[in-house]
Amino acid sequence: MAIEIKDLCHTYSRGSAFAKKALNQVNLTIDSGSFVGLIGHTGSGKSTLVQHLNVLLRPESGQILIDGEDINADKARLKAIRTKVGLVFQYPEHQLFDMTVYKDVSFGPKNAGLEEDEIKERVEAALTLVGIAPELWEKSPFELSGGQKRRVAIAGVLAMRPEILVLDEPAAGLDPRGRNEILDQIKQMHETLKITVILVSHSMEDIARLVERILVISHGEIVLSGAPAEIFAQIEALEALGLSSTQTAYIMRDLQAKGMSLPDNIFTVEDAVAAILRALK
Amino acid sequence: MLKVTIGQYYPAESFIHRLDPRMKLLCTLLFIVFIFFITNFLGYIAAAIYLALIVRTSTVPPRFLLRGLRAIFFIIIFTAVLNIFFTAGETIVLQLGGFRITQEGLLNAGRMALRLIMLIIGSSILTLTTTPIQLTDAIEYALKPLKKIRVPAHEIAMMMTIALRFIPTLMEEMDKIMKAQMARGADFDTGGLIKKARSLVPLLVPLFISAFRRAEDLALAMESRCYRGDVGRTRMKKMKMAGRDYAALGVLLLLIAAIFALNYVAGVFGIW
Numbered sequence: 122m123a124i125e126i127k128d129l130c131h132t133y134s135r136g137s138a139f140a141k142k143a144l145n146q147v148n149l150t151i152d153s154g155s156f157v158g159l160i161g162h163t164g165s166g167k168s169t170l171v172q173h174l175n176v177l178l179r180p181e182s183g184q185i186l187i188d189g190e191d192i193n194a195d196k197a198r199l200k201a202i203r204t205k206v207g208l209v210f211q212y213p214e215h216q217l218f219d220m221t222v223y224k225d226v227s228f229g230p231k232n233a234g235l236e237e238d239e240i241k242e243r244v245e246a247a248l249t250l251v252g253i254a255p256e257l258w259e260k261s262p263f264e265l266s267g268g269q270k271r272r273v274a275i276a277g278v279l280a281m282r283p284e285i286l287v288l289d290e291p292a293a294g295l296d297p298r299g300r301n302e303i304l305d306q307i308k309q310m311h312e313t314l315k316i317t318v319i320l321v322s323h324s325m326e327d328i329a330r331l332v333e334r335i336l337v338i339s340h341g342e343i344v345l346s347g348a349p350a351e352i353f354a355q356i357e358a359l360e361a362l363g364l365s366s367t368q369t370a371y372i373m374r375d376l377q378a379k380g381m382s383l384p385d386n387i388f389t390v391e392d393a394v395a396a397i398l399r400a401l402k
Numbered sequence: 403m404l405k406v407t408i409g410q411y412y413p414a415e416s417f418i419h420r421l422d423p424r425m426k427l428l429c430t431l432l433f434i435v436f437i438f439f440i441t442n443f444l445g446y447i448a449a450a451i452y453l454a455l456i457v458r459t460s461t462v463p464p465r466f467l468l469r470g471l472r473a474i475f476f477i478i479i480f481t482a483v484l485n486i487f488f489t490a491g492e493t494i495v496l497q498l499g500g501f502r503i504t505q506e507g508l509l510n511a512g513r514m515a516l517r518l519i520m521l522i523i524g525s526s527i528l529t530l531t532t533t534p535i536q537l538t539d540a541i542e543y544a545l546k547p548l549k550k551i552r553v554p555a556h557e558i559a560m561m562m563t564i565a566l567r568f569i570p571t572l573m574e575e576m577d578k579i580m581k582a583q584m585a586r587g588a589d590f591d592t593g594g595l596i597k598k599a600r601s602l603v604p605l606l607v608p609l610f611i612s613a614f615r616r617a618e619d620l621a622l623a624m625e626s627r628c629y630r631g632d633v634g635r636t637r638m639k640k641m642k643m644a645g646r647d648y649a650a651l652g653v654l655l656l657l658i659a660a661i662f663a664l665n666y667v668a669g670v671f672g673i674w
Contacts, residue, residue: 232587
């Protein structure tokens, strides 16, 4: 399923003194089944952009096509589109509300009007996928740990069986272990479910490790787009946007400056270790 | 991104804005009390001139005042109608079946409507030129005497301040939760009353939880900075009465004197 965004513009509080242009002429295509990272600093328009993908915001001008369908064309299709595009907000655990983990995850499928068996199957599959053990299913979501809560909340979106999954800073505020667990699970979901994943983050490390393609957004415009290797090589361009490359890229650059012969385009810790070992041999 | 204006403060740098909030509160209360003492139209003219002067000095655009009036438009109409039909009187202007409209009734209705309008404009000026925080400070000061009978004046004011502070935060939070639930297919707009009420559960539960979480965090933060309530607490911004405050009070006292003088004159000459 491909996403096609054409000349998308959005202004908050349009027509008032507080008007603020958040998106300006965004043009972009995301292929089905790809794993895309969206980077930008606070206020760059990341969240505004992803909220357009399931019609939580409507464009001021421009179009968003998903599988060739203009998602803003027909209000009656709204539910279908929101099922197709799953959006996991920042700190999704703040949206938990029901008596038990199971009931909370079933909220989405219930709203979609599915049969009881289908709901059960989906909820169980989603909870298993995010690694929540069955003995926790009947507990109150508020008794769980922070990382568990977040995974339950993500399961709540997964249970809708979206074909496109958008995650806004899914690892924010978790300890390193919880972070890696969540991110690895997302990677695994992408591979096993063959869904399109859009990961919004400002952690270069996470993005470098996971995604196939990176989009850099700044002041409401997509300024850079390409494979991680291409993006992270542009250290100066990233810094000019108030971002940075990965820590590994900086170390590699400094080592090169010190006269060590290392290849360019190394951005992850694993590759760096291999390259340095090779150079030292 | 939600822009919420709390209360209706109109930011500007006018004489009225700079007045001590306590004095503004006092003057507003006095003004409201004394417009009910007016017995004749001369008095209303005096009060209207006074109000017009205040509005001019405050630099608040009149449309902001009209907005406040629009909200109570029906109350004004309702009281006026009640007065027209239910005031006993001698001089009958119009007879409509069992109802009769008397001159007294019309006068009473007009009087009540004028009082209400002035009351609203007067209190709007207070809230338009005073930030909610200043206003709570003034209320705390006004409640001070009640501490003798153990009314926790400071605590009440602190609670009001905190509540005001958190309105925009919780609005933003609500917007976020609403979107998150909508992304899971929640529907807040359609269905009957019961369905709509039920659809609020996924919104209100997280909102309350977040409010409690914030309250807990705030309480901890306050305690860790040794907040212990009223006793021994000083202010960052000390309220201080200045010459202009007494001048403002003086002008109001002049109006009150004028009201009584005009009442007397009207009594002697039989002006209604």
